[in-house]
Amino acid sequence: MKKLIALYRKPDDVEAFLKHYNEVHLPLVARTPGLLRTVINRVTSAPMGGEPAYFMIAEMHFADQDSFDAAMKSPENRAAGKDLMGFARDIVTLLVADVD
Amino acid sequence: MKKLIALYRKPDDVEAFLKHYNEVHLPLVARTPGLLRTVINRVTSAPMGGEPAYFMIAEMHFADQDSFDAAMKSPENRAAGKDLMGFARDIVTLLVADVD
Numbered sequence: 001m002k003k004l005i006a007l008y009r010k011p012d013d014v015e016a017f018l019k020h021y022n023e024v025h026l027p028l029v030a031r032t033p034g035l036l037r038t039v040i041n042r043v044t045s046a047p048m049g050g051e052p053a054y055f056m057i058a059e060m061h062f063a064d065q066d067s068f069d070a071a072m073k074s075p076e077n078r079a080a081g082k083d084l085m086g087f088a089r090d091i092v093t094l095l096v097a098d099v100d
Numbered sequence: 101m102k103k104l105i106a107l108y109r110k111p112d113d114v115e116a117f118l119k120h121y122n123e124v125h126l127p128l129v130a131r132t133p134g135l136l137r138t139v140i141n142r143v144t145s146a147p148m149g150g151e152p153a154y155f156m157i158a159e160m161h162f163a164d165q166d167s168f169d170a171a172m173k174s175p176e177n178r179a180a181g182k183d184l185m186g187f188a189r190d191i192v193t194l195l196v197a198d199v200d
Contacts, residue, residue: 003141005157007107041103041197047172048194057105057197072147094148097141097157 001036001099002068003059006084009091010055020087028080034067035060055091068096101136101199102168103159106184109191110155120187128180134167135160155191168196 011017029038039059046052062068071077084092111117129138141157162168171177184192 004147005141005143007153039199041105041199043105043195043197045196046194047104047196048192052195053107053193054195057195092148093153094146095143095152095154095157096145096147097143099139099141 002062002065003097003099004062004068004072005095005097006058006060007054007093007095008056008058008088009053009093010051011088011091014055017087025080025083025087028076028083029060031076032060032071032080033074033076034062034071036063037061102162102165103197103199104162104168105195105197106158106160107154107193107195108156108158108188109153109193110151111188111191114155117187125180125183125187128176128183129160131176132160132171132180133174133176134162134171136163137161 026038029035039061041057041059043052043054043056062071126138129135139159139161141159143152143154143156146152162171
């Protein structure tokens, strides 16, 4: 399996962030062709102490490299990416990962 | 569901890290009571450019808050945590998250 992982640091305005995320961004993401599912991890604490480094981690799951590559090239993904850069550019870190 | 998430930055010696992780750390983690499963995300790229911020992300899944709390207090988890601090203290970030 292939995952696109978005690590979000805590936004200045949590309420406004979540409103845009849930009402605008997630519906755009959901249109991505080949997307198997989206998992939202809401961070609650940091066991090693201090403020958690991230506020939320979103995972977009794809079956394999081919469906991931096709998804990334799709207009739907470009629209979701453009939206992401508009509301979260300064707080998001994107990673691609393989899961056995 | 409750997850313990370990974000690992790239170790100086990847081969030695993976040997210890796979042969010593994962077997210790696997003994944790209540652990449903462990998911290893091997980071392959960073779509926004540059070196990926993390090398690997490990997820330990638990059914709920109670089983997570019991797991964290167990001697098996303390042993895994002690091992973690011995080989990865400088490169690991631990987070606890809720997943619907």
